[in-house]
Every structure is written in C-alpha cells, then in structure tokens.
Amino acid sequence: MIKLLIKKLKRGIWTYRQPLSSKPRSLIEPVSDLFVWRKSDIWQTYFDLYDIGSFYSKEISKKKVSAKIIFFNRVGIKIKECKIDIEPNQKKCIEISSFIKKIDGDFGTFAIFHSNVPDNFIEQKSYLTERGFVSYKLNRSVLRHYVHGNFDAISISNNSSYLLGTSSLLKREYRLQSNLTNDDKYEFLLINYTHDHQKVTFSFVDTDTNKEIKSEHFSMNTNGCCLCKFETKGNEKIRLVISSKLVMARPFVFRYGQKKIFFDVFHG
C-alpha cells in the first residue's frame, strides 16, 4: 500500500497539472497541431485537407465547408491567415509553401481549424482535432514525403488562436528512439506549443561510449520553433536526447542520405 502510494507520488511530480494538451475553452472550438512549413529554393510543403466533420454525417454530406489556416514564423509571430473552401468527403492537396513570402523565413509553423464541428462531438464533450498529414518535397523530388502530426497544440476562439500545451514542473528528457548513423545528415525541428518561453538542449550521445559528443542550446518563443542540424560521420552510432520543460519534446526529423541520395521525414 505504502509502496503504491510512493509510486503514485513519484509519478505525480511528472503528471500533476501537466497534461500533454489542455481542453479548449469551448466545445465548438476546433483543435489543430502546429505543423511545420518549410519554404526555400529547395523546399515545398503540402497539406492534404479534408473535412473531418462530414465523415460523421449519416447521409453523404453536400454542405460546403471551410478551414482556416494560420501561419506563424519561426519566432511565433502570426504572418498570415487564409480560408480554404472544401468539398465534403473529398480531399484537396494544398501547397502550403505557396502562401509564404521570402521575408517570412524558410521555416515556421501553421495550424488548420475546421469550420464544421458536428453535433455528435458536442454531445460527447469531445473536440474535433486536425492531426495532419503534411508532406514535403526537397530539391524538386517527385514524391511528396509524408509525416503525420504530433500534438493537439492549438485552438481558436473568436478569430484568435491560443495554445493548449503546458510546461513541465521539472526539466525532462525526450530520448529519440532512432539511431543516427551511416553518414546521414539530420535536421530536428521542435515546436513550442506552450504559453511559456522554452529553453531546449539537444545532446548527441555516442552509443558505444555513452558520452555526449555535442550539445546545442536553443530558445523558443511561444508558437515558435527551432531547428537543430547534425551530421554523422562514418559508422558512428549516435542517439539524441532533448532536454526541456516541454511535456513531450517530440521533434520532426528530416533525414538526408549521403552515401545514397535520399530524403526521409518522420516524427519522434
């Protein structure tokens, strides 16, 4: 009994009032991930948009619906918003990067808020959430390379977005369970979905010696993001540890093959 209590208390330090995602203010307010956009001479970003609400309609819905997209730059400042009409039960692949100007930088975040929140969500006291699929092209690649969303990060009320992430009481580690190896190059993109400014450390640890070989520090504004680059040499095997007060510092990972030319994207 006492052992169980101690175990609960120990876990409580990490979980009490530290949800991954808070509840939005109202049941009619939709939720979105903060997806990452990249735009440059070599990057294009896409999003497959479809109306989630119309899947919940008992008859095949004909009602025209829309989604609002809000763009933020890397320091978390809103740079643009737009409304996209969607045909129910169809998808529309949007080139997200076409909305971004050169002055806005080469990476940042965006959120997608659906206008159609069906009554069944409200009846079940649930919130409709857009968790993705974003895709990227690099160097005019033929395929779009897909990755799904990570977080229920942000909601919207009366045209004004607000974040749902909370900060941890204690600093915690996110250990990416992926081997960094084979001469590959990596870019790790992390978002700040909390109301607090966040300091983040990326530590690269040699798995043979268990010693840190490199670390980099970043700070992120609320709504903002940071990008950390790393390159492996030869057959060294490295693992990444991210320390921060984010409840879950799960990064988007962009991987580039050097021995064989390829590009891959996934989340932690």
Added chain:
Amino acid sequence: MYIFYPILRAPNCHGYTTVHNYAPNNWEIKKNYIKNINITWSDGSIWKTKQIGVLGINKSFVINERDLDFLPKNALALSSLSVNKLPAESSVLPEDIDIDMQTNLPEWRGTIGLKSSLGGNTSFQGEAYSFPSNGSLLSFSPFMQYGEHLTNYLLFLSIEKSPIFRNTKLFFLKANGSKIEAEVLVTSNHINIIKLDDLGYHRNDMMVLMTENIVGIPLFMTSYKKGIELSLEHTHPPASFAIHGNRWALHKELKNIWAKRLSLIKLDN
C-alpha cells in the same frame, strides 16, 4: 501489453527495423535491463520464436528482413525485446510478463523502415500490438500520389493473438461514393500487400478502408521508378479525430455510420 516491432516487406524494397534498449524519456521508467532480441512468426497453426541476439542497455540493433533466412516465405516477422526467454513455440502470441517498457509519452518505439537498392529509404517510429480477433476496421486515407512512374501500395498489417491465418474481405470505398470500388481478400498475421493504382481512385478522392471482422494497421507506401524515391506513412485511427470527452463513444458512432453505409451499398449490389 507486450510490444512488437514488425519487419516490413514491400515490392522492390527490403524491410529493416531498429530496436532500442533505452527508454524514450527519463521519468516513466527507472530501471532498464539487458534484453533478448526475438523474432516471432506464425506458421498458421503455432507461433514460433527465435532469439537472434542480446541487446545491452542504451544500445540499438538493426534487423534486416534479408538476414532472416530461417523464416518461411511471406511470413510476418515480429521483432521484440524481452527480459525473459520467450517460448520457442506457443499457441498464443508470446509475451514477456516482466518486461518494463510501458511508457506513454511517447510509447517505446522502434524505427520501422523500407529501403530499395535504387536509393529510396523511408521510415517511421512505431510499434504494434495484437488486435482483438472480433474487431472491425475503418480508416480514411489521403496518401495516394499520382504521376508517371509512381506506384502506390497498401501494406495492411494484421496481428492477432491466435496464430491461425483468417481470411476476410477488405472493402475500398470513396468517402463521397455510393459503391464498393474494390474488395480484396486479406489474411490475419500477415503483411497484405495491395497495389492501389488500378482501383479507380482520382486526385480528390478520399479513400475509405473497411473490414467487418479484422483489424490492422494500414500503411501506405508510394514508390517512384521502383524505389528511387519512397514515401511511407500510416493513417490515423479515426478515434484520433477527437480529443477529450467520450471520444471512444464518438469513434463507435463513426464506425456505426460507416458500417450502415457499407451494408446499404452491399444490398444495392
């Protein structure tokens, strides 16, 4: 729940899975152990397991599909980590009772990928569990890509506790359609590889996958020129369209809506 890390197969590619013996965070698990690396597969009547190595603390190990020459052809290979030795043969999917890999933020994951000899290489961080044998599937997919030399595949991965190979129909619909575009026989405890390009889908069509009595993970792979480029991703389970509240009741409601739609379509046919 005991975690498995499948080793994928796909046309013109070979699968690899990297298993990791370190926790994904520093607060959910306080102890770690040296672990056995296992490969488990079904022959249709029994689960078989072979230990292929031992993994030290803080180490990772890459399992290549090509190296598993002891597997029967087309067998679904499930890798796993265990503190205790798993039985060589069992009538239900084996599990390690003492394993301490239960994390939530995030789950204890492996790197599951495909690469081709032409250079393409794609992966995701994932894990898999056995599904109940009385469940059904509903999945919405936007992943089809169109263009010259592009090929789209569904890799439908099904794992059940029983080693028996069960067959059932996987129905392909369009979200705005009123007919079944295709029905394909799929088998439990397999990676079912289905080419999607000739099923009649177009650029704006939202693909809907349904089964009545089998659950699986739908993975979508697109390949350019037989593997020069590869893209791989899985669909979200429809329950993840909602957060908080009674999201499982909502999920059930959604499945009922689509089950009714499917049964009406079948009656029409």
